[in-house]
Amino acid sequence: MINDLRGLLEALDRKGRLRVVNNADWDLEIGTINELMAEKQGPGLIFDNIKGYPAGFRVATNLLHHEVGQRIAFGFPDDLSRLECVADWKKKWNGFKPVPPVEVQNGPVKENVLTGNDIDIFKIPTPKWHTLDGGRYIGTGVITITRDPDEGWVNFGTYRVMIQDKTTLAFYASPGKHATIMREKYWAMGKPCPVAMCFGQDPLLFALSTMPLPWGISEYDMAGYIKGQGVEVVIDDVTGLPIPATAEIVACGFSPPPEEDSRPEGPFGEWQGYYASGTRNEPVVQIKKLYHRNDPILFGQPPVKPPVNTWFPIPIHSATFLWNELEKAGMMDIRGVYVHGPGDRIIAVVSLKQRYLGHAKQVATLAGAFLQGGACTGRYIITVDEDIDPSNLDEVLWAVTTRCDPEAYIDIVPGFLTSPLDPMINPDKRARKDYTTAKVFINACRPYHWKDKFPPVNTAGPELRRKTLEKWSDLFANV
Numbered sequence: 276m277i278n279d280l281r282g283l284l285e286a287l288d289r290k291g292r293l294r295v296v297n298n299a300d301w302d303l304e305i306g307t308i309n310e311l312m313a314e315k316q317g318p319g320l321i322f323d324n325i326k327g328y329p330a331g332f333r334v335a336t337n338l339l340h341h342e343v344g345q346r347i348a349f350g351f352p353d354d355l356s357r358l359e360c361v362a363d364w365k366k367k368w369n370g371f372k373p374v375p376p377v378e379v380q381n382g383p384v385k386e387n388v389l390t391g392n393d394i395d396i397f398k399i400p401t402p403k404w405h406t407l408d409g410g411r412y413i414g415t416g417v418i419t420i421t422r423d424p425d426e427g428w429v430n431f432g433t434y435r436v437m438i439q440d441k442t443t444l445a446f447y448a449s450p451g452k453h454a455t456i457m458r459e460k461y462w463a464m465g466k467p468c469p470v471a472m473c474f475g476q477d478p479l480l481f482a483l484s485t486m487p488l489p490w491g492i493s494e495y496d497m498a499g500y501i502k503g504q505g506v507e508v509v510i511d512d513v514t515g516l517p518i519p520a521t522a523e524i525v526a527c528g529f530s531p532p533p534e535e536d537s538r539p540e541g542p543f544g545e546w547q548g549y550y551a552s553g554t555r556n557e558p559v560v561q562i563k564k565l566y567h568r569n570d571p572i573l574f575g576q577p578p579v580k581p582p583v584n585t586w587f588p589i590p591i592h593s594a595t596f597l598w599n600e601l602e603k604a605g606m607m608d609i610r611g612v613y614v615h616g617p618g619d620r621i622i623a624v625v626s627l628k629q630r631y632l633g634h635a636k637q638v639a640t641l642a643g644a645f646l647q648g649g650a651c652t653g654r655y656i657i658t659v660d661e662d663i664d665p666s667n668l669d670e671v672l673w674a675v676t677t678r679c680d681p682e683a684y685i686d687i688v689p690g691f692l693t694s695p696l697d698p699m700i701n702p703d704k705r706a707r708k709d710y711t712t713a714k715v716f717i718n719a720c721r722p723y724h725w726k727d728k729f730p731p732v733n734t735a736g737p738e739l740r741r742k743t744l745e746k747w748s749d750l751f752a753n754v
């Protein structure tokens with residue numbers, strides 16, 4: 276498997292999916308090129324000779340907005356369907372046995388180590404991505420590493436990071452995120468929280484950083500398990516935190532209690548396609564040591580307005596967890612789970628074989644409760660029969676429009692947690708921090724009481740289709 280960002284770039288290049296762009300400006304030009312290319316589902320981009328910066332100090336973007344990059348990063352073969360990728364990831368996940376990181380003395384990340392007055396984060400050609408962004412966001416494809424002060428385990432999570440000045444970064448981690456909980460524990464003890472932020476790394480580490488692993492499970496241990504060998508780390512002597520030995524750029528330092536230092540953060544072009552959370556004061560990290568490789572590459576994964584996906588095109592970050600939670604809750608005969616909409620987080624579809632009266636409703640209700648990990652914005656839950664592929668939104672809509680009488684089979688339930696990034700939080704609710712939303716449950720399964728009398732589907736049966744395709748194979752060869 277790939278062990279660093281450069282490995283992903285090489286693999287994309289081999290597939291003809293990488294372009295070098297010279298002489299772009301960090302001020303909105305890189306961001307806009309990235310946006311246009313992502314919308315066109317075009318290749319990954321590596322920006323070099325950025326205006327005002329020396330050659331070699333690069334920015335890589337649009338690597339994971341497209342399925343090709345995700346398949347390389349996760350090792351999914353091209354012939355695995357999207358739903359099969361979700362099922363495969365779910366299986367891996369369930370066999371988890373921790374494989375801890377391996378400490379090494381040296382690694383490419385230590386090629387340049389800056390301290391004291393030599394630290395200047397503006398050395399890195401950080402783009403201003405979107406027109407109304409409040410500043411330059413170095414952390415979009417970031418992993419932020421923290422250690423729990425009580426239990427000692429190491430977490431990483433992706434939380435956006437805005438440059439404040441040459442040694443200060445503000446970071447936005449929502450309530451309940453693991454880094455939020457950990458930093459609050461340090462502050463409660465009157466201590467600053469040690470933090471390491473990597474701005475370019477092995478894509479698998481980035482992917483895990485964006486996923487809601489349970490409290491207490493280190494993303495390092497999960498990465499080691501998936502790779503079949505421990506991730507190589509060097510220990511930062513200032514914070515004591517393990518940092519990936521092959522990372523491109525790592526800023527290590529401390530986050531003081533917010534009453535000591537916090538700075539305006541935002542607005543930022545967010546993943547739902549708006550600047551919804553505006554500007555607020557957020558905690559900062561004061562950088563004490565800056566590591567970078569020779570000719571470092573900043574990895575950018577800035578949000579782009581949907582339907583471009585800021586998370587992953589194949590929703591292993593949301594569907595896998597939902598599917599697992601439903602099965603853990605004892606739900607039987609779940610045939611597939613998929614999540615669509617912005618970020619692949621908003622519309623969950625569960626395909627099931629109805630076994631008993633109320634089965635679909637029970638599954639839907641649980642799915643509504645569980646569809647929250649990472650960003651609590653899941654608003655629609657659709658249940659469909661087992662003949663519907665939940666990853667195919669056209670098929671799902673066929674079921675919704677032909678198997679669901681809205682009067683009887685749609686429920687709207689208010690009061691679920693959403694997120695400050697939800698654009699539908701009106702100003703009054705936002706002022707009182709009421710981040711709640713209703714959820715819509717659409718039962719598009721054939722009505723249970725008369726499902727056996729439901730009109731049959733008008734396609735040829737599987738056997739007839741197989742035989743016909745076999746006999747007329749020439750006709751269908753290149754269709």
Ligand SMILES: Cc1cc2nc3c(=O)[nH]c(=O)nc-3n(C[C@H](O)[C@H](O)[C@H](O)COP(=O)(O)O)c2cc1C
Pocket residue numbers: 415416430431432433434435436447448449451452453454484485486487488576585586648649650
């Ligand atoms: C590109 C990207 C950017 C993200 N930015 C943020 C962010 O700014 N703040 C946040 O709280 N979560 C953000 N997330 C979601 C978290 O990374 C995700 O919830 C993750 O599970 C957090 O890690 P944790 O569970 O260890 O807290 C982002 C996800 C992605 C894919």
